[in-house]
Amino acid sequence: MWLQCSRVLRERAERGLYFPINHRIIDQRNTSASGAEEADIQSRYRRQLRSSFVTGETRQTEPPAWSQRTRPTHFFSLPLPTRCLLRVRVKEMHDSMLFSNAHIEPLLIPAAKLHVTLGVMSISGDTSTAEKAADPAAPDVLAAIQDCVDQACHDTCTGPLQLRFRGLGTFGQGRVLFARCITEAHFTTLDTLVRRIRRDVGLGLGVDMKGNPNDSYVPHVTVAKLRPSQIGEFGRQLPMSMWAAHQHHDFGDVTFNRVDLCSMKGQGKDGYYHVVSSVTV
Amino acid sequence: MHSQFGEPLGAAPLSQAGTLAIHVLLLLFLTSLFVMDAAIHYVCLCVGSGLRKHISHVSKFGKVDMRRSLPLCLHSTPMYLLSSGKLSQYEQEAYESHRRFTESQTYPGPIRAATPGDTRFYMGSAETILRENERHYWRAVIDDPHVQHLVPLRIRFKTFIWVTSGWEQRMQVVQVMMQRDATIAELMQQVRIENQSPYLCISSFKLSIDGKDLDDMKTLADYGINEYSRIDAIEENDYLLHTEAEKPKDWNVDEMMEDVLLRSPYKEMAMQPLPNLAPRYEAKPKGYHGKNDYSGMKQSS
Numbered sequence: 083m084w085l086q087c088s089r090v091l092r093e094r095a096e097r098g099l100y101f102p103i104n105h106r107i108i109d110q111r112n113t114s115a116s117g118a119e120e121a122d123i124q125s126r127y128r129r130q131l132r133s134s135f136v137t138g139e140t141r142q143t144e145p146p147a148w149s150q151r152t153r154p155t156h157f158f159s160l161p162l163p164t165r166c167l168l169r170v171r172v173k174e175m176h177d178s179m180l181f182s183n184a185h186i187e188p189l190l191i192p193a194a195k196l197h198v199t200l201g202v203m204s205i206s207g208d209t210s211t212a213e214k215a216a217d218p219a220a221p222d223v224l225a226a227i228q229d230c231v232d233q234a235c236h237d238t239c240t241g242p243l244q245l246r247f248r249g250l251g252t253f254g255q256g257r258v259l260f261a262r263c264i265t266e267a268h269f270t271t272l273d274t275l276v277r278r279i280r281r282d283v284g285l286g287l288g289v290d291m292k293g294n295p296n297d298s299y300v301p302h303v304t305v306a307k308l309r310p311s312q313i314g315e316f317g318r319q320l321p322m323s324m325w326a327a328h329q330h331h332d333f334g335d336v337t338f339n340r341v342d343l344c345s346m347k348g349q350g351k352d353g354y355y356h357v358v359s360s361v362t363v
Numbered sequence: 364m365h366s367q368f369g370e371p372l373g374a375a376p377l378s379q380a381g382t383l384a385i386h387v388l389l390l391l392f393l394t395s396l397f398v399m400d401a402a403i404h405y406v407c408l409c410v411g412s413g414l415r416k417h418i419s420h421v422s423k424f425g426k427v428d429m430r431r432s433l434p435l436c437l438h439s440t441p442m443y444l445l446s447s448g449k450l451s452q453y454e455q456e457a458y459e460s461h462r463r464f465t466e467s468q469t470y471p472g473p474i475r476a477a478t479p480g481d482t483r484f485y486m487g488s489a490e491t492i493l494r495e496n497e498r499h500y501w502r503a504v505i506d507d508p509h510v511q512h513l514v515p516l517r518i519r520f521k522t523f524i525w526v527t528s529g530w531e532q533r534m535q536v537v538q539v540m541m542q543r544d545a546t547i548a549e550l551m552q553q554v555r556i557e558n559q560s561p562y563l564c565i566s567s568f569k570l571s572i573d574g575k576d577l578d579d580m581k582t583l584a585d586y587g588i589n590e591y592s593r594i595d596a597i598e599e600n601d602y603l604l605h606t607e608a609e610k611p612k613d614w615n616v617d618e619m620m621e622d623v624l625l626r627s628p629y630k631e632m633a634m635q636p637l638p639n640l641a642p643r644y645e646a647k648p649k650g651y652h653g654k655n656d657y658s659g660m661k662q663s664s
Binding site for chain 1: 466469470471472474475476488489490492493494512517519534540558559560590
């Protein structure tokens with residue numbers, strides 16, 4: 083018994099390649115001489131080599147530096163219909179996250195606020211750095227944006243959008259956790275719509291759409307978020323152990339029939355954001 | 364041909380006058396050689412004063428090849444461009460360009476589809492990790508300077524390596540990826556996590572740059588720590604390592620007690636040779652560095 087056991091253990095240790103291929107790593111950030119003679123440099127390189135599929139990191143459209151300094155004020159969203167599978171499943175996921183560690187409650191987005199973000203912008207009227215006392219100008223901009231969205235929806239969408247949500251991803255070094263909108267069903271239509279809106283609003287109206295107006299935006303349903311004020315308490319990023327179990331969770335299909343322009347500050351009715359204007363697809 | 368001492372070879376049948384003439388010629392020849400040598404020396408000095416900086420760079424880099432001729436040295440190959448003198452210049456230029464880039468007011472932002480990341484599938488058998496702005500493919504475009512969120516920091520430890528003829532003190536580097544706004548305490552924690560050697564981080568250690576300790580509470584930005592800063596880890600008993608008590612015992616010269624052989628490094632080192640000489644360590648013979656140990660300065664002995 084003991085002999086067999088020890089032999090099994092020994093064989094386990096010898097199993098596999100002599101020099102496993104995932105250990106064959108050359109770090110070229112160091113000088114070529116330093117690794118060989120001066121010192122040996124050790125690190126857990128597999129951490130750096132983890133791909134974005136594993137870490138869930140997603141490249142969102144990156145705003146330029148001047149636009150990063152101003153906070154976004156408004157966003158386009160697809161509001162969830164009143165009864166939908168996505169909201170129920172996200173609620174379930176929140177519950178299971180809270181069950182494992184209860185103190186993360188302030189990080190989770192309440193179910194009433196769930197929406198699909200289609201684009202974020204900062205309208206210069208509120209910032210008052212670029213233009214002074216532009217508050218009277220803001221309604222004009224909002225009305226013009228409304229027209230653009232209306233036109234774009236009219237042109238691109240033929241009917242209500244059916245989108246499919248599966249899997250989780252992160253933005254901003256793991257600070258924002260979201261449910262992915264995968265590229266099935268009517269995603270292409272949505273993408274065309276988003277590009278169209280971004281181009282019209284960003285280039286035509288000159289609104290600061292966080293990022294290049296010719297670029298597209300990754301539509302997402304934000305599920306949990308670490309605000310800058312919470313960093314001191316919760317650390318720099320959402321721990322992956324929090325959401326790893328749900329990383330490829332299926333959140334179901336949702337059919338949307340409205341595009342909203344929402345304001346980030348202020349509460350609207352029943353806990354949702356303040357809706358500035360909405361367009362029926 | 365003349366031999367080394369000026370005796371003409373095969374000149375036996377020559378007359379007295381002939382030998383005299385040959386001696387005179389030889390003298391002339393030698394004096395001309397001296398003059399030429401002096402002239403060459405002078406020219407070399409003139410040129411060399413210009414070249415000296417370059418050559419010292421080369422020799423500092425440690426890649427100097429004695430057979431390499433002077434005109435080859437004059438070529439600035441990329442290896443020399445990456446040498447220590449140029450590094451700070453690159454750093455400074457990159458920093459300035461990044462600052463000017465962020466000051467721009469009208470930049471629309473990059474397009475994701477046009478700024479590809481790196482590939483993980485490329486030719487060659489080993490995986491290579493490049494810098495953040497480098498790619499495994501040829502990208503002639505210079506990308507936007509962007510902030511490195513994770514900085515690779517190198518922490519230098521000292522370890523004792525068993526080179527069969529004794530212990531050798533060497534440098535071991537632990538490389539960690541840290542966020543730019545991390546504190547020193549987080550950096551130390553990360554080092555403890557990343558370290559895979561059982562002989563480092565046994566006791567508590569402090570980080571220091573140029574011998575000055577870093578405060579735990581401060582962040583990397585407070586000290587201006589970047590990828591190139593040399594961070595040392597000073598362990599607890601490092602200041603005692605010159606004493607016999609703290610130095611690891613060497614069974615070539617020390618007596619190994621029973622209890623010592625059951626303790627950490629000696630237990631797995633297996634002093635008594637097994638049939639397969641089981642943990643086989645590297646070996647460096649006694650006279651490897653000559654009579655003295657390795658030193659940065661040339662020791663005359």
